[in-house]
Amino acid sequence: MVDAIKNGEIQLVLNTTESRVSESDSKSIRQTALLQKVPYYTTLPGILAVTKAIAAQKAGTIEVRPLQEYR
Numbered sequence: 327m328v329d330a331i332k333n334g335e336i337q338l339v340l341n342t343t344e345s346r347v348s349e350s351d352s353k354s355i356r357q358t359a360l361l362q363k364v365p366y367y368t369t370l371p372g373i374l375a376v377t378k379a380i381a382a383q384k385a386g387t388i389e390v391r392p393l394q395e396y397r
Contacts, residue, residue, distance in 0.1 A: 328358045339366045340373050 330336045339359045343349045352368075359366040367373045382388045 328354050331355070331358045331362050331364055334362075337364060338376075339364055340376075341366065341368055342370065342373075343368070 327336070331339070339355060341352050341355060343352055356366060356368075358364075365376070367376055379388070
């Protein structure tokens, strides 16, 4: 995975962890993604938000609104 990020084969990383071992394993992935400026998401809310944003961008339905409108 690290080599694929370095080679530009991966453009987005969605990585959740379940145990201490998987957290340890993901450290090199996270570091490489950050150094290569590849977006990296680790929480389900973050992953859901970015997937919705990507879908909206592809559909051409992204709109900008002030925060006050999200109450």
